[in-house]
Amino acid sequence: xxxxxxxxxxxxxxxxxxxxxxxxxxxxxxxxxxxxxxxxxxxxxxxxxxxxxxxxxxxxxxxxxx
Amino acid sequence: xxxxxxxxxxxxxxxxxxxxxxxxxxxxxxxxxxxxxxxxxxxxxxxxxxxxxxxxxxxxxxxxxxxxxxxxxxxxxxxxxxxxxxxxxxxxxxxxxxxxxxxxxxxxxxxxxxxxxxxxxxxxxxxxxxxxxxxxxxxxxxxxxxxxxxxxxxxxxxxxxxxxxxxxxxxxxxxxxxxxxxxxxxxxxxxxxxxxxxxxxxxxxxxxxxxxxxxxxxxxxxxxxxxxxxxxxxxxxxxxxxxxxxxxxxx
Numbered sequence: 076x077x078x079x080x081x082x083x084x085x086x087x088x089x090x091x092x093x094x095x096x097x098x099x100x101x102x103x104x105x106x107x108x109x110x111x112x113x114x115x116x117x118x119x120x121x122x123x124x125x126x127x128x129x130x131x132x133x134x135x136x137x138x139x140x141x
Numbered sequence: 142x143x144x145x146x147x148x149x150x151x152x153x154x155x156x157x158x159x160x161x162x163x164x165x166x167x168x169x170x171x172x173x174x175x176x177x178x179x180x181x182x183x184x185x186x187x188x189x190x191x192x193x194x195x196x197x198x199x200x201x202x203x204x205x206x207x208x209x210x211x212x213x214x215x216x217x218x219x220x221x222x223x224x225x226x227x228x229x230x231x232x233x234x235x236x237x238x239x240x241x242x243x244x245x246x247x248x249x250x251x252x253x254x255x256x257x258x259x260x261x262x263x264x265x266x267x268x269x270x271x272x273x274x275x276x277x278x279x280x281x282x283x284x285x286x287x288x289x290x291x292x293x294x295x296x297x298x299x300x301x302x303x304x305x306x307x308x309x310x311x312x313x314x315x316x317x318x319x320x321x322x323x324x325x326x327x328x329x330x331x332x333x334x335x336x337x338x339x340x341x342x343x344x345x346x347x348x349x350x351x352x353x354x355x356x357x358x359x360x361x362x363x364x365x366x367x368x369x370x371x372x373x374x375x376x377x378x379x380x381x382x383x384x385x386x387x388x389x390x391x392x
Contacts, residue, residue: 081188106198107189108230115226133188135227138195139161139170140185141211141238141347 078130087126094121096132108135144371146343148320149236149268149289151207153180156337157367158209158322160347163299164356167196173350174204177360182206183238183347185213186228198232209270211238216251218258225262237262238292238345240272248298252279256286263287272324275305277312284319291317292324292345295336299348301328307339314340330359330366337370338378 076087080100087096093109093116109116110133116124126132145152159179164170174182184197201208210228215221218241225237241258243251250273262269269288273279280291293313296302303326304310314321323336324345333344344367353359 081190102189106231108186108227110223110227113223115223115230118230135186136189136195136231137184137198137208137210137228138187139164139197140187141160141162141183141209141213141240 076126076128078126078128078132080132081134091126092122093124093126093132096126097121097134100134102134106136109133110135146320148270153343155180155364155367156343156371157333157364158182158324158343158345159206159350159360160345161197161351162213163348163351165351167200169356170197170351171200171204173356173360174200174206175360176357176364177350178364180206181209183209183211183345184232185211186224186231207236208232208234209236209238210234211272212240212258215241215258216243216254217241218254218261221254221258222261222265225258225267226265229267235266236268236270236289238270238272239288250274250294252276255279256282259283259286259288270322275309275313277309277316280313280321281316284317288319290320290322290342292322294325295323295332296326298325300326301349302326303328303332304335304339307335310336310339310341327363330362333363333366334370334373337367338374340374343367 142154146156155178157179159177159182210232212221212224221241241251241254242248259271270290271283271288272292275293283291295304320342322343322345323341327333327346327349336344350356350360
């Protein structure tokens with residue numbers, strides 16, 4: 076199963092969740108937010124949200140700006 | 142706290158809101174933020190690398206400055222609403238500086254998308270600080286939509302052209318039932334002072350400090366400019382006259 080995480084192609088185990096992806100990719104679990112195929116996934120749902128094959132995951136954080 | 146700035150349920154003793162964009166590095170930014178005396182400072186939302194944050198949130202936390210996430214870079218209501226929700230999730234705050242611009246060249250707010258996004262975010266429980274044009278009618282519409290502050294531009298973002306239509310800013314102030322924050326276009330301290338003399342409740346600026354030759358010194362100038370303008374507004378200036386009026390007694 077494949078997905079794109081911030082435009083990087085990654086290989087995932089079948090049945091992987093958003094939480095699995097973040098952990099595997101080494102993202103911290105605070106200070107970030109996740110969109111799955113353009114929709115926000117609340118932190119409370121990370122562990123229960125499956126990542127479908129071909130999904131586009133975006134991980135966001137705060138940077139200097141404005 | 143004497144003469145606090147009140148936005149929604151929060152009080153601030155500083156009336157200078159800072160941005161973090163444009164600083165050469167975090168050390169320069171830190172010195173500028175401290176010199177400015179700010180208590181509320183914007184950050185942008187961008188894709189994270191696997192290290193996570195860029196250090197700016199840690200810096201604000203250490204300086205006890207409240208981060209104000211923005212929706213910079215968004216050109217549609219849908220994008221801005223998603224970005225606001227991502228910011229709420231990442232930063233654990235329902236405050237958002239709403240910014241929906243029409244194009245990259247002018248960075249002027251798109252009024253149609255802006256109002257639409259403001260309505261949706263207010264509905265969704267956000268405390269919305271809306272970056273807007275210097276348009277008194279749009280400012281009123283945003284206030285009616287329930288934003289916590291309207292933030293008209295003095296001139297386009299990053300131009301340093303100052304306040305191009307002071308009368309419009311006064312019209313916005315005269316009718317606003319929410320705080321008015323002059324946001325964007327400030328180039329130097331006299332313009333920050335003018336914003337306050339026109340009756341604005343606060344000033345938001347970034348480039349004029351972070352891109353100044355000496356950001357720390359300019360931050361201090363802005364702090365004092367905002368304070369001077371606020372005092373002058375409250376003090377009641379003399380009316381302007383055509384002919385001279387002696388200030389010394391006749392002999």
